[in-house]
Amino acid sequence: MTSTLFLAGYAALVGVFAPRVLARARWTHRAPRLAVLAWYALMATFLVTVTLAAYHLVLREQHVHDGLVGLLSACGLFPVGSASHAAADPATLLPPALVVLLPAGWFLDRVWRTRRAQRRHVALLAVVGNPSADHDAVIVDHDTPAVYCLPGRYRQVVVTRAAIKVLSQEQLGAVLAHERAHIAGRHHLCHAMVDAFGRSFPGLPLARQAKGQVALLLEMAADDRALRLHSRENLAAAMCEVAAGRAPRAAFGAGGSSAAVRLHRLLVPAATPGRAARLGVVGGSLAALLVPLLIACGPFFG
Template sequence: MSVLLIGLIAATILLGYLAGPVLVRLRPLADHPGALVACWAGLLLGTVTATAALTSMALLVPPTPGHGLLEWLHDCLPHHSPVAFTLGGLTSLALLGACGARLAQGLPRLWRAVRRRREHRSMLHLVAREDRRNADVLLLDHPLPVAYCLPSRWRPIVVSTGAQTRLTGLQLQAVLAHERAHLRQRHHALLLFLDLAHTLLPWLPTVRLAKATLPVLLEMSADDAAARRWGRHTLAGALRQVASTPGLAGALAAAGTGEGLLSRRLTRLEAPTSAVTPHRARRAAAWIVAAGTAAIPVITAAATLTSLAGVC
C-alpha cells in the first residue's frame, strides 16, 4: 500500500514537475514534431492519471485526512470525536471543495467547446457547398483565404473560395494533406484533452509547457505529413497564402503562441537541411517514452485503487 502511495507521489513529481521541462530541452527530438507529440500525449495522460489517483487516495486512505471525513460522517457526532478527526474532516472538505471548483470550471469549458464545434458544423452543413473534386472538402464562399478542418464523417475539411482561387492545384493538395494529417492523427481530441488538463492542473510545469508547445508541434507534425507527400516548398508557398487552422478545438485561441507561429513553421520548412522524415530509431524511442510515461501511472493508479477496495 505505502509502496504504491510513494510510487504515485514520485510519478506525480517526476511527470508533473520534471518531465515537461526535460522534454522541451531534449535536443535529439527537437526537429521531430511527430515523435514529440507522442511524448507529450503520453506525458499528459500520465500526469493527469497520477494526480487524480493521488487526490482520491488523499480523500480515502486511512492514514490520510480523508478517511477522517468518512468516519466523521459515519458517526455524525463531531463534538464527541477526537480533535484529529474533526481536523481531518475539515481538511478533506477543503480538498473536496478545491477539486469540485476545478471541475466546475473545467467541464463547462470543455462542454462549450464541443457544443460550439457542433453548431459550427451544422451551420456549415447548410451554408457550404460540396467540392466536386475532393470528396472530403466543403467550399465556403468567402474571399478570405482560409482552410481548416472539423472532425466529422462527412466532408471534414473546409476551404474558402478565396483559398481555392489563390492556390495552385498542387498547393491546394498540400494544404488538404495538412488538414488530413490533423484529422488522421486525432489532433482535435488531443487539444481538447490538453485544454482539460490545463484547466484542472494549471500550476504543473509539464501541463503549462504542453499548453505552450503542443499546438505548435501539432501544426509542424501535420506540415511534415503534407511536405513528405507534396514537397516542402509547395507547402511553404501555400502556407504563405492561406491560414490553415485545426479549427474550433477550443485550445488554440488561448494558447498564446502569438504571431511567431507561422514564421517558425515557414523557417522550418524552408531550411536547407530540414528533416521531415524522422529516423526510425528516434521514432521508436519516442513511442516507448510515450507509452511508458502514460502506462506507469495508469498501472500504479489501477493497482492502488484495487488495494483501496479492500481497505474501505
C-alpha cells in the same frame, strides 16, 4: 507515509521539471507524433501518480502484501484483509476517483462544446457555402485566403475563393491534404484531452507547456502527412498565402500563429530520429508510467 511522500515527489518531478526538459528537446520537431506521445505519457504519469498518492494518503499505508493478491491489494485493485474494509468504504475511493473523474468530465465538456460550435458553423456553411466536388470541400466567398477544416462528426474542409485564386493546383492540393490529415488523425480529440488536463490542474507547468507544444506538434504532424503526396515547396508556398487566414472556433486552420515555425521546419528539413532513439523515447515513456506503480506496490516503500 513513505509511499505518499515518494509519490508526491515524483508528481512534482513530472509536473514541474520534466515538461521543461521536453519543451527544450531538439528532436521533438523532427518527430512530432512521437513527441505528442511523450507529452501524453507525462500527463498520464502525473494522473496515475496523483491518484495513487491520494489513495495511499487516505488509507494511511494500510496495505497487505501477499504474493499477487497482495500486490493488487497494495495498488487498490483487490481488497484483502485490513484493506478490504477501507476499499469497501466509498469515502476511501472518493479522493483518487476525483483525480480521474475531473479531467474526464472536462474532456466530455470540451467535446460537447466543440460539437455544438461545429453544428452552428455547419448550419452557416449550408447558407453561405457552395460544395465543390472537384476540391471535395466547401467554397466560401471571402476576400482573405484561408483554408480550414471542421473535424469530428461534422467533418468538412472549407476554402475561400480568395485562396483558390492565389494558390496553384499543387499548392491547393497540399494545403487540403494538411487539413484532411487533421480530420483523419482526430486531432480535435487530442486538443480536448490537453484542454481537459489543463482545466483540471490550472497553473501546473506541465499543463501550460503541453497545451502550446501539442498544438504545434499536431500541426507539424499534419504537415508531415501532407508531404507524403506533395512537395515541401508547394506546402510552404501555400502556408505563406493562407497564413493570415483565421479559422473559426472548433476548427483547424492551415495558417495561424505557428506558421512561421512550421515554415522554417519545411524549408530547413532535419533528419528524423533513428530507430534506437524512437525506441528510447517509447521505452522512457512507458518506464515513467511504471515508476509510480512500483512506488505504490513495491515492498521497499512500505
